[in-house]
Amino acid sequence: MKTLLWLFIVAASSTLMMLFVYPIFSFSKSSKEFFEISVNISNNSTPFLWPSSSYMIGGMDRFEWYRKQMYLKEKIIKLKTTSNISTLSAYEFEHEITVTITSKDRMGFRVYCRYMDESNLEVGEPFKSFTYPEYTVACQKRFGTRKIGLSVERNGEFQSFPLINRMLKKPKYELSICIAPLYGSEPKWLMFIEMIEHYKLQGVQHFYTHIHNASIYDLKVINDYVGTGELEIHYLLERDRRTDDHWQMVHIADCVVWSRFESRWTIFADLDERIYMSNYIGTIRRYVQSVDNERIGSLKFRQQWVLKTEQMPEKYEGEEELTEWMPTHRWHNSTGIGAPGHTSKCIIDTSKVFVMWVHSVSQFFPDGNYIEAGVKPTDGLVRHYRDQSMGNWGDKWLRVVLRFGVLRNTDYPKSLIEKLTENVKRKAEYVYGVVD
Ligand SMILES: *[C@@H]1O[C@H](CO)[C@@H](O)[C@H](O)[C@H]1NC(C)=O
Ligand SMILES: *[C@@H]1O[C@H](CO)[C@@H](O)[C@H](O)[C@H]1NC(C)=O
Ligand SMILES: *[C@@H]1O[C@H](CO)[C@@H](O)[C@H](O)[C@H]1NC(C)=O
Ligand SMILES: *[C@@H]1O[C@H](CO)[C@@H](O)[C@H](O)[C@H]1NC(C)=O
Numbered sequence: 001m002k003t004l005l006w007l008f009i010v011a012a013s014s015t016l017m018m019l020f021v022y023p024i025f026s027f028s029k030s031s032k033e034f035f036e037i038s039v040n041i042s043n044n045s046t047p048f049l050w051p052s053s054s055y056m057i058g059g060m061d062r063f064e065w066y067r068k069q070m071y072l073k074e075k076i077i078k079l080k081t082t083s084n085i086s087t088l089s090a091y092e093f094e095h096e097i098t099v100t101i102t103s104k105d106r107m108g109f110r111v112y113c114r115y116m117d118e119s120n121l122e123v124g125e126p127f128k129s130f131t132y133p134e135y136t137v138a139c140q141k142r143f144g145t146r147k148i149g150l151s152v153e154r155n156g157e158f159q160s161f162p163l164i165n166r167m168l169k170k171p172k173y174e175l176s177i178c179i180a181p182l183y184g185s186e187p188k189w190l191m192f193i194e195m196i197e198h199y200k201l202q203g204v205q206h207f208y209t210h211i212h213n214a215s216i217y218d219l220k221v222i223n224d225y226v227g228t229g230e231l232e233i234h235y236l237l238e239r240d241r242r243t244d245d246h247w248q249m250v251h252i253a254d255c256v257v258w259s260r261f262e263s264r265w266t267i268f269a270d271l272d273e274r275i276y277m278s279n280y281i282g283t284i285r286r287y288v289q290s291v292d293n294e295r296i297g298s299l300k301f302r303q304q305w306v307l308k309t310e311q312m313p314e315k316y317e318g319e320e321e322l323t324e325w326m327p328t329h330r331w332h333n334s335t336g337i338g339a340p341g342h343t344s345k346c347i348i349d350t351s352k353v354f355v356m357w358v359h360s361v362s363q364f365f366p367d368g369n370y371i372e373a374g375v376k377p378t379d380g381l382v383r384h385y386r387d388q389s390m391g392n393w394g395d396k397w398l399r400v401v402l403r404f405g406v407l408r409n410t411d412y413p414k415s416l417i418e419k420l421t422e423n424v425k426r427k428a429e430y431v432y433g434v435v436d
């Protein structure tokens with residue numbers, strides 16, 4: 001009976017979708033390449049209010065709304081079943097508990113939420129849910145729950161995870177960053193220190209990242225930033241077989257939920273990308289404070305690629321090495337600026353975003369008419385130290401991005417490089433400048 005009613009709702013709403021939404025959608029999609037609304041900046045920072053939070057989404061029960069999206073986007077009605085599921089983290093919001101998973105290719109699978117109380121005893125009956133959007137499961141809230149797990153059968157095995165509190169009255173941070181997962185064998189310590197110190201100068205207050213694999217040497221400085229409370233890490237354990245670059249979507253899905261309601265604005269960028277303000281006088285934090293339109297859920301920054309032609313040094317060898325090897329000092333040979341929408345990087349309000357992709361928002365929540373807005377390159381840009389050999393980029397993509405302009409030398413902002421260098425030196429010396 002319930003299923004029939006559901007089918008009816010889906011069929012009715014998908015007819016509406018075809019009539020009204022698809023034409024608009026395809027229009028905006030094809031025109032995106034050529035046109036973007038620009039952000040307007042005011043001199044007063046507008047007082048911040050969370051978008052009003054409600055159990056209902058788009059006028060319906062939130063779990064039904066999720067199910068409807070799963071049908072509209074993936075054509076999944078009947079839930080699939082699997083023999084295993086791997087949990088990553090669990091977050092308690094006002095209206096649901098959101099659990100993230102690492103299992104690959106598991107969209108639209110049936111899972112059961114399992115609730116544990118403070119004595120590690122199960123609370124109530126398992127709640128049947130499903131994996132949607134990718135790497136995400138929504139669970140109904142249940143009184144007395146301290147931990148939650150997922151099982152693939154109603155009474156199957158599960159591992160329970162403590163709930164991370166996201167029932168916050170106001171955001172803890174105005175500006176944070178989600179750094180793409182760390183993996184691969186290139187030494188990262190110096191790239192990592194420069195990235196953190198750069199964003200701290202831009203007013204970033206908190207760093208979230210995922211590690212799939214890192215060397216003990218790199219972990220020294222990474223863990224030092226964890227110790228200072230500036231950085232949080234979730235480890236990604238492989239239980240399927242995937243290539244390392246397939247961790248990025250897990251990272252994005254988890255970080256959207258992780259930062260949601262904890263940070264007002266969140267940057268999504270890679271280790272080798274430095275978003276900076278160009279002619280705009282002020283930090284990124286000052287800039288996002290001045291965005292004067294509550295409908296803006298995403299600010300898109302255009303890219304400029306700076307050719308990185310060598311691997312980073314393996315170990316700290318003293319101050320001179322740093323001025324020689326810090327990416328901002330070493331690499332200058334740059335492409336033109338990517339067209340609007342071309343591999344842009346975003347600063348988003350994750351409370352407004354339902355599904356995020358690498359270069360743009362895939363889907364906003366429906367109540368609020370949210371939009372993405374482009375940041376003018378004269379205000380801000382992504383300076384991307386793009387390794388030429390990694391993924392064969394130099395052969396495959398350089399020619400493509402050369403259509404944005406001929407190669408020429410550009411510099412990291414002169415007003416910041418001295419302070420940045422000083423801060424990188426201080427950190428590197430502090431962590432690595434001791435005799436082993
Ligand atoms: C910026 O201001 C212009 C002119 O007032 C307006 O047309 C445009 O929609 C605004 N953009 C945003 C993103 O609010
Ligand atoms: C914002 O403030 C700056 C510096 O105080 C000033 O030059 C500028 O004209 C102001 N802009 C607006 C739109 O009020
Ligand atoms: C986990 O489930 C997936 C998809 O259902 C399956 O392909 C895989 O073999 C399973 N792995 C194990 C270890 O059971
Ligand atoms: C993990 O990282 C270390 C240090 O960079 C490297 O030696 C090792 O090959 C990596 N392992 C995998 C499985 O990528």
Ligand SMILES: *[C@@H]1O[C@H](CO)[C@@H](O)[C@H](O)[C@H]1NC(C)=O
Binds near residue numbers: 333407409
């Ligand atoms: C920039 O890189 C290109 C392509 O590798 C190279 O031909 C050119 O000489 C470089 N320019 C400078 C100023 O180093």
